[in-house]
Amino acid sequence: MSVLSSYVPVTGTPHRDRGGASTVRGPRPHRSRTTVVCALCTVIATVLTACSTGEPTPLPVDPAAGSSTVPPESKPDGSGPVTPETLAQEITIGIDPLDGGFNPHLIARDSAFVQALADLVLPGAYTDGEPDPDLVESVEFVDPSAPGVAQTVRYQLNPAAQWSDGTPITGADFSYLRDAMVSTPGVIGAAGYEQISAIRTSGGGRTVDVDFRRRVADISGLFDHLLPSHLLRDMTDGFTTGLNEGIPAAGGRYTVDLVDRQRGVVTLVRNDRFWGTEPARTETLVFREVRSVQQGVQMLRSGQVGYLDITPVETTYDAFSLLPDTEVSVRERAAVLELTMSVTSPILSTAALRKEFAALVDRDLVARLATGRSTDLVIPETVLGAGPGVDSSGVGAGETPTENRTEDSGVSGPPDGPGGAGTGETTESGGVPVPPGPTLESAIRNRPLRVAADPSDRTATAAATTIVDLLARKGVDAEVVFAPFTEIAGELLPSGDADAVVGRRRTATDAVSVADRFLCPVAVDPTDVTASTAGRTNDVSSMSRARRLPMIRSGNLSGICSRKLDATLLSVLAGEVPLAEVLPELRGIEDGEVLTVPLLAETRIIVRGPGIVVPDRDIEEWAAHPGEATSLLSTAAGWTAEEEQK
Structure with missing residues (x-):
């Protein structure tokens, strides 16, 4: 089968009048002349009354839903009236x-x-790195609530905080976001939420205590863009x-x-x-x-x-x-379009095969064809910044051996050594040469190489199609798989039904973002819910719990897994090891394992009129x-x- 799945984005429903109802008018009833005259007299009397008072007669107002056509008499802080x-x-x-x-x-x-x-x-709990007083009155680290809890953070919510439908914003919204972030594939910044073990509320839901199984020093990125759990749950x-x-x-x-x-x-x-x-x-x-x-x-x-x-x-x-009288500026957003190769792919299981694949990708051509332009086009060398062993194509020299173990982890992934996810050029123990592995041509004898993309992302789908066309020109059998990104990250990549994916990636190099990129993929445990949502979660039978839990990928789309690296990254999250000390090692892994090929930096044009x-x-x-x-x-x-x- 040439395409595993297809997906057609949902289009918007036709716009209807407010209230969602339509009106059908029938024939007008007959009115007598006396009725019309009486009605006219009533109107004249109303007008004369208005003139005698010197005040205009107010017209009926049909306010928009969720808004007011009349501004409030004073600002919420009482500092003065609202004026034009x-x-x-x-x-x-x-x-x-x-x-x-x-x-x-x-x-x-x-x-x-x-x-x-x-x-x-x-x-959100924070804005510009500081607690947002609109939502929280205070955020503080308090004594851990129980043995085994690494840290507890207490959020004291503003008593006035509410959703636009009048429902209070409470700890239930915190729990809903945390549970969704650890159980949904293809999310941004899951690493911080994965360290949360429990969320407890008191004071009518306005005091929120968050327990962490491992320390997270910088919590400013957590609980941003809370969602209305009472409507989505x-x-x-x-x-x-x-x-x-x-x-x-x-x-x-x-x-x-x-x-x-x-x-x-x-x-x-x-x-x-x-x-x-x-x-x-x-x-x-x-x-x-x-x-x-x-x-x-x-x-x-x-x-x-x-x-x-x-x-x-x-x-x-x-x-x-x-x-x-127009200002025009060009800027780069902190995101790139990149090709990520899966280490669990049956075709791209070694760094040597991934390097061969990456060498076939003409990044300049892909960027031009995916965007339809040659101006304001920036092709990054590497997402983590320039590091040793990176050549002009953005593909590392493959000289840094790394481990990729699965023992004691419960995480699916290929073993080290020949045919595994190691570099394919050196062994973990001391650089002993490994016999050359299979070539890309021999690796795809059973099925084509599959490059996945979400069809709702026009640039990503264009880039994926261009890459497949490039491979075809080189005699490599390949095909594009179109599927929602959650399906790509939750099913196709972990199962090996997709070998690579083209998608967007944040380029931030803070502790949480870096951990999100390299921490081992997690197994989804349906019983792992915080206290506020535990009662609403479907029961899972003991038989299903005994089965191997499904794997998902969020920031770590490649599936690379090293328990030694995990320990280092958790120390960075805890603030015990400076991120700057770890970045060279991470660049070495990115380059030596040949995990990604940066394709295009996101460029924006900003225009402000007069x-x-x-x-x-x-x-x-x-x-x-x-x-x-x-x-x-x-x-x-x-x-x-x-x-x-x-």
């Missing part, structure tokens, strides 16, 4: 075409817009599909009012239940697809959009730079500092239209 200067009406922003859903925790949905949307709509696959067509409840400054995929529009309205001291200054944010450079230029010129954050094509920068005021930020200064996972769109709650400042 503090509340703009609407700002329209140009974005890339909408692909996939809006869950910011999934690798397949990791885009600049989705991350910015989450920052505007979903609450009982849905089938709620974590992976519940945010496909919107975000059902908000805990930030905005709520998602409308997602219209046919028109390419996402509309946010100010969250009137937001309890913080700095509510959104703009009533409505409209994000609109920009499907071509010509369309974007015309929309900016006519004032239909005031700001754009888009992926460039060949002429994007030049076209927007010609417009007067009508948008971005307070306290200079677009050129901001764009000069790459490395952010989101974008300036995350600050849109503080933007105003220029006319509102006058």
